[in-house]
Amino acid sequence: MICWSCEREGGAGPLCAACAVVLPPDDAQDRFSVLGVPRMFAVDLEAAETNFKKLSRQVHPDRFATADPRARKAALARTVQLNDAWRTLKDPMRRAEYLLELAGFELKGDDRKPAAAEVATRQVSAPPMFLMEILELREELAEAQRARNAPKVQAMAEAMRRRYADAMKSLGAALDEPGGAKLPEAARLLVGLRYYQRFLDEIPGEGAHG
């Protein structure tokens, strides 16, 4: 990238290789490479977080509070890109969605229709049998909550957490299968996981990632 300040070749890093001013981000870069980690589900989160913080320290707008407006604009855009990348990578669901998106799966659906993501993934493959089962489980949960049957609610939550964890493990394996051979399976697993997560969201104090 040609540096906006010294007009020499600035390299691919956040700071110009020639004069060290902050450069605007390359929008074509994927979120894994933004954080300098290989594109895969089983990503090294610790390395990604370390890089996120190191890069943030270099390009955060707070470093440029009194700088040239162009530097401030570049710093803002860089940090938006960094924050977006880290938000996607640190959450397993978002990370999985993003990997499928990169592989060309239209999980986000047609963006002209808001909330189409739900429709699209449901259309991918939630089998009617699966939907029935989830529906029944949710009714059972609501019943237990109405009856203030705490042990029952806890037991159901525990069972669902296990299912969630198992599905997440399979999803990770499917996503990282060499050559993308199991991506369609990953998409189906992701759909299931969304239902599990919504089930857990019904229980106060439970979170899929807690």
Add this chain to the structure above:
Amino acid sequence: MAEALLQIGEPGQTRPKRACRTSAVGIDLGTTNSLIAVVDGGKPVCLTDEQGEAIVPSVVHYAADGSVLVGAQARDELAQAFPRDTIASVKRFMGRGSRDAEATRRLTPYQFAPGDGHVVRFAVAGGRAVTPIEVSAEILKVLKARAETELGVKLAGAVITVPAYFDDGQRQATRDAGRLAGLEVLRLLNEPTAAAVAYGLDKQAEGTFAVFDLGGGTFDISILKLEDGVFEVKSTGGDSALGGDDFDRAVAHLLLQKLRQAAPADQVIAALAGQAGEEGAVADLATARRWRQVLDASRALKEALTFREDASTDLPAHLPDGEGPVTVGLTRTEMELAVEPVLARCAPPVRQALADAGVRADKLSGVILVGGATRMPLVRQFVEKLFGREPLGDIDPDQVVALGAALQADALAGGSTQGDMLLLDVVPLSLGLETMGGVVEKLIHRNTTVPCGAAQTFTTFADKQTGFDLHVLQGERELADQCRSLARFSLKGIPPMPAGMARLEVTFTVDADGILRVAAQEETTGQQASVQVKPSYGLTDEEVERMLLDSFAHAEEDVQVRQLTEQRIEADRIAAAARAAMADTPDLLTPEDRPAIDAALAHLAGTREGLDHQAIRRAIEALDEASKAFAARRMNLAFERGLRGRDVGAVEARADETAAGKHRHAHHGGKH
């Protein structure tokens, strides 16, 4: 000289100018109180007035002659006499519209000027209508002047703190107030984050902390992770209309019930007692005064009951046998019963914030208390119960936010020992756009780290549609009319196409201040159609510009008015000091002294009411002259009593300076 009389017994009053590397300041613009701090020698300190007081009450008085007075005098001496012209708790009105229920439907002593609904305007003395932004700017100007006097230089910039839960409109309004006060606003910083910075840097705290911030008018809860100079906000929540003010109101309600029993014939009390806490501005001036009295008495009782089990106050009332004060008493238990329901409103946001952060209360490393209301024993007990641990209060909860802001300002201005500090704050409330059917499409979810961005593509609904109307919203609810309206956009000039063909890309960017910028572009034609932003609340950029220009145009006038105000304050202080000195050592007065000083005092009292600030200054000098011999005798007495730790030269130099009328400089001791 009179001032020297008052101060002679207090060693250590002369202060050198601070030797700060940067002249960047941190400002806590609070609902009840405001403070300003700088980093001096690596440590943050709050700047104080000549009496050593760091707090400036956030109370602004508008006088009929056009002068403006800010602070303790406005609160203590003018708020009761001029309840409509003395604005307290202006922060509650920031970024609010005049039809905004949250701000204006409560019982207030203010009068609102009719407006276009975008901003609240207070109708104050002199036929003026002022916006909350202008009122806040007056507070900021006083703080700025304090810093410039103390530092002896022009300020490089300021970090102003805002409640984490402030929405976009409230943030914009705060930024505009800073601009209007002539400050370079380097950053808006969330108050809980500022507090965490103060603890993290000063106390070397590490781990996951909850910051429980209960101020005068706002409640914030933030969960932060502190590690290696990184302050990462995990989640935030709160209520931007809940605070110590509401405790005062609850206590006031109780006081009014008691007053009504003691003075059943008092119609005003009966009316207020029936109305307290309910909607509507107070109808007439007399009632507004009484309401202000009751509110002030409630605040004083609440503060007294922090240290005592019971307290009482005298309030005027109409009794069967004429006007008379009625004594009403309150026990701590009674007060606590009254405020408990208000306090209970803090619990749900705390639970939500913990859940959002994915942290259990028992896994926290500590709970940091911020805000004056956390001084109340009841609040501390409440926090302890809620988190199952004793909260931290090592740093003064009134000062901690300003101190943290000063550290951040220092870092931003680049003078920093905190060069490695990194603040990762979040969006407090989701941001979205209204789509068909009044449903909100969220583009940025709450608790997303700022700065952040999002884009969404929309399309035309009808054939040959040539424009888009977009509605920007903030909030968690599903429907547009349940969320806060931030702005409306029109995008025009799209060539007529069949429905669904035009593609409009809307981009949201939230900067590090938490302020949203929206851009829109029609993709198929590549043409960037004109975007018109009309904020739903607050002022447009043009309005702020105009106010700035107006303030330049009136700068000359303002200087006159300020000098008059300053001389009046000076006159009052010096007269009080002289009276106190005479009462303190009457035996040092010769038979000639007393009539001479009394005459000078009377003359000063007379000129003080006039509009000539130079006449007031001359009257002050005359009082100095009349009390000179008396002052010298007091000084001698002080020396005889063995004033230690003080060199004679300094005291004399000070006395000389004051005699020459340079009262203010004496305290900054620039010459010593």
